[in-house]
Amino acid sequence: MIQLHIIVSGKVQSVGYRYFSQMKAVQYGVTGWAKNLSDGSVEIMAKGEKDDLDAFVADLKVGNPFSKIEHMEIKEVEETEDFHSFTIKY
Template sequence: MIRRRLRVHGFVQGVGYRYSCQAEAQRLGLAGWAENRPDGTVEVVVEGGEEDVAALVDWARRGPRHAEVSQVDVAAEEPAGLSGFETR
Protein backbone atom coordinates (compact mmCIF):
# COMPACT_ATOMS: atom_id res chain seq x y z
CA MET A 1 0.00 0.00 0.00
CA ILE A 2 1.32 3.42 -1.02
CA ARG A 3 -0.03 6.97 -0.90
CA ARG A 4 0.56 9.83 -3.30
CA ARG A 5 -0.55 13.46 -3.22
CA LEU A 6 -0.96 15.03 -6.65
CA ARG A 7 -1.31 18.69 -7.59
CA VAL A 8 -2.67 18.91 -11.13
CA HIS A 9 -2.05 22.16 -13.03
CA GLY A 10 -3.61 23.47 -16.23
CA PHE A 11 -7.21 23.81 -17.38
CA VAL A 12 -8.56 21.25 -14.91
CA GLN A 13 -11.51 22.93 -13.18
CA GLY A 14 -14.96 23.04 -14.73
CA VAL A 15 -14.22 20.13 -17.09
CA GLY A 16 -15.26 17.17 -14.92
CA TYR A 17 -11.71 16.39 -13.83
CA ARG A 18 -12.58 15.44 -10.23
CA TYR A 19 -15.50 13.22 -11.21
CA SER A 20 -13.52 11.51 -13.95
CA CYS A 21 -10.66 11.00 -11.48
CA GLN A 22 -13.10 9.46 -9.00
CA ALA A 23 -14.42 7.07 -11.66
CA GLU A 24 -10.88 6.04 -12.66
CA ALA A 25 -9.82 5.57 -9.02
CA GLN A 26 -12.88 3.43 -8.33
CA ARG A 27 -12.20 1.37 -11.47
CA LEU A 28 -8.67 0.74 -10.15
CA GLY A 29 -9.91 -0.04 -6.61
CA LEU A 30 -8.14 2.96 -5.04
CA ALA A 31 -9.06 5.09 -2.04
CA GLY A 32 -8.71 8.84 -1.53
CA TRP A 33 -10.21 12.09 -2.72
CA ALA A 34 -10.03 14.86 -5.34
CA GLU A 35 -10.63 18.55 -4.60
CA ASN A 36 -10.54 21.85 -6.50
CA ARG A 37 -8.05 24.29 -4.98
CA PRO A 38 -8.48 28.10 -4.94
CA ASP A 39 -5.42 28.53 -7.19
CA GLY A 40 -7.12 26.66 -10.08
CA THR A 41 -5.37 23.33 -9.53
CA VAL A 42 -6.91 20.02 -8.52
CA GLU A 43 -5.45 18.19 -5.53
CA VAL A 44 -5.71 14.40 -5.46
CA VAL A 45 -4.78 12.05 -2.63
CA VAL A 46 -4.74 8.39 -3.54
CA GLU A 47 -3.90 5.17 -1.71
CA GLY A 48 -3.62 1.62 -2.96
CA GLY A 49 -1.31 -0.86 -4.60
CA GLU A 50 1.80 0.51 -6.29
CA GLU A 51 0.81 -0.44 -9.85
CA ASP A 52 -2.74 0.89 -9.49
CA VAL A 53 -1.57 4.18 -7.98
CA ALA A 54 0.97 4.52 -10.80
CA ALA A 55 -1.84 3.94 -13.31
CA LEU A 56 -3.88 6.75 -11.74
CA VAL A 57 -0.88 9.08 -11.78
CA ASP A 58 -0.47 8.33 -15.50
CA TRP A 59 -4.17 9.01 -16.04
CA ALA A 60 -3.87 12.29 -14.09
CA ARG A 61 -1.28 13.53 -16.59
CA ARG A 62 -3.94 13.27 -19.32
CA GLY A 63 -7.20 13.77 -17.44
CA PRO A 64 -10.64 13.69 -19.05
CA ARG A 65 -11.31 14.72 -22.63
CA HIS A 66 -11.79 18.48 -22.09
CA ALA A 67 -8.97 18.97 -19.58
CA GLU A 68 -5.61 20.46 -20.56
CA VAL A 69 -3.08 19.21 -18.02
CA SER A 70 0.18 21.17 -18.05
CA GLN A 71 1.91 19.66 -15.02
CA VAL A 72 1.37 17.12 -12.24
CA ASP A 73 3.38 17.40 -9.02
CA VAL A 74 3.57 14.07 -7.16
CA ALA A 75 4.61 13.65 -3.52
CA ALA A 76 4.92 10.39 -1.59
CA GLU A 77 3.24 10.22 1.82
CA GLU A 78 2.61 7.58 4.45
CA PRO A 79 -0.68 5.71 3.88
CA ALA A 80 -3.48 6.60 6.29
CA GLY A 81 -5.77 3.64 5.58
CA LEU A 82 -8.40 5.56 3.60
CA SER A 83 -11.43 3.76 2.24
CA GLY A 84 -13.53 4.77 -0.75
CA PHE A 85 -12.84 7.68 -3.08
CA GLU A 86 -14.70 10.97 -2.76
CA THR A 87 -14.97 14.23 -4.63
CA ARG A 88 -14.75 17.27 -2.42
Protein backbone atom coordinates (compact mmCIF):
# COMPACT_ATOMS: atom_id res chain seq x y z
CA MET A 1 0.00 0.00 0.00
CA ILE A 2 1.08 3.53 -0.80
CA GLN A 3 -0.16 6.75 0.80
CA LEU A 4 -0.18 10.03 -1.13
CA HIS A 5 -0.66 13.59 0.07
CA ILE A 6 -2.10 15.68 -2.77
CA ILE A 7 -2.81 19.40 -3.03
CA VAL A 8 -4.94 20.41 -6.02
CA SER A 9 -5.03 24.07 -7.05
CA GLY A 10 -7.22 25.89 -9.55
CA LYS A 11 -10.98 26.10 -9.73
CA VAL A 12 -11.63 23.22 -7.34
CA GLN A 13 -13.94 24.66 -4.68
CA SER A 14 -17.70 25.12 -5.11
CA VAL A 15 -17.63 22.86 -8.18
CA GLY A 16 -18.09 19.42 -6.57
CA TYR A 17 -14.41 18.47 -6.80
CA ARG A 18 -14.26 16.78 -3.37
CA TYR A 19 -17.30 14.67 -4.26
CA PHE A 20 -15.72 13.88 -7.64
CA SER A 21 -12.56 12.73 -5.84
CA GLN A 22 -14.66 10.58 -3.50
CA MET A 23 -16.50 8.97 -6.44
CA LYS A 24 -13.18 8.19 -8.16
CA ALA A 25 -11.70 6.83 -4.93
CA VAL A 26 -14.61 4.42 -4.57
CA GLN A 27 -14.22 3.43 -8.24
CA TYR A 28 -10.54 2.53 -7.74
CA GLY A 29 -10.72 1.15 -4.19
CA VAL A 30 -8.72 4.06 -2.76
CA THR A 31 -9.24 5.12 0.86
CA GLY A 32 -8.53 8.43 2.61
CA TRP A 33 -10.15 11.87 2.61
CA ALA A 34 -10.53 15.22 0.83
CA LYS A 35 -11.04 18.68 2.30
CA ASN A 36 -11.11 22.30 1.21
CA LEU A 37 -8.26 24.55 2.31
CA SER A 38 -8.59 28.25 3.13
CA ASP A 39 -6.43 29.23 0.13
CA GLY A 40 -8.98 27.80 -2.34
CA SER A 41 -7.18 24.50 -2.97
CA VAL A 42 -8.25 20.97 -2.07
CA GLU A 43 -6.14 18.65 0.08
CA ILE A 44 -6.41 14.91 -0.47
CA MET A 45 -4.91 12.01 1.47
CA ALA A 46 -5.18 8.81 -0.54
CA LYS A 47 -4.09 5.26 0.21
CA GLY A 48 -4.14 2.27 -2.09
CA GLU A 49 -2.21 0.02 -4.44
CA LYS A 50 0.11 1.74 -6.92
CA ASP A 51 -1.95 0.95 -10.06
CA ASP A 52 -5.17 2.11 -8.40
CA LEU A 53 -3.54 5.33 -7.17
CA ASP A 54 -2.07 5.99 -10.62
CA ALA A 55 -5.54 5.76 -12.19
CA PHE A 56 -7.05 7.84 -9.37
CA VAL A 57 -4.45 10.62 -9.77
CA ALA A 58 -4.87 10.59 -13.57
CA ASP A 59 -8.61 11.25 -13.13
CA LEU A 60 -7.95 13.94 -10.51
CA LYS A 61 -5.69 15.74 -13.01
CA VAL A 62 -8.57 15.86 -15.51
CA GLY A 63 -11.15 16.83 -12.89
CA ASN A 64 -14.88 17.05 -13.34
CA PRO A 65 -16.54 19.21 -16.04
CA PHE A 66 -16.88 22.18 -13.65
CA SER A 67 -13.31 22.24 -12.31
CA LYS A 68 -10.13 23.63 -13.82
CA ILE A 69 -6.95 22.04 -12.49
CA GLU A 70 -3.99 24.41 -12.59
CA HIS A 71 -1.49 22.56 -10.40
CA MET A 72 -1.16 19.33 -8.43
CA GLU A 73 1.45 18.68 -5.77
CA ILE A 74 1.79 14.97 -5.06
CA LYS A 75 4.01 13.50 -2.35
CA GLU A 76 4.31 9.94 -1.17
CA VAL A 77 4.13 9.95 2.63
CA GLU A 78 4.66 7.41 5.35
CA GLU A 79 1.52 5.45 6.16
CA THR A 80 0.31 6.94 9.41
CA GLU A 81 -3.42 6.24 9.27
CA ASP A 82 -5.52 3.22 8.40
CA PHE A 83 -8.54 4.45 6.43
CA HIS A 84 -11.66 2.33 6.03
CA SER A 85 -13.26 4.42 3.27
CA PHE A 86 -12.82 7.75 1.45
CA THR A 87 -14.51 10.60 3.29
CA ILE A 88 -15.00 14.32 2.86
CA LYS A 89 -13.73 16.44 5.72
CA TYR A 90 -15.29 19.77 6.61
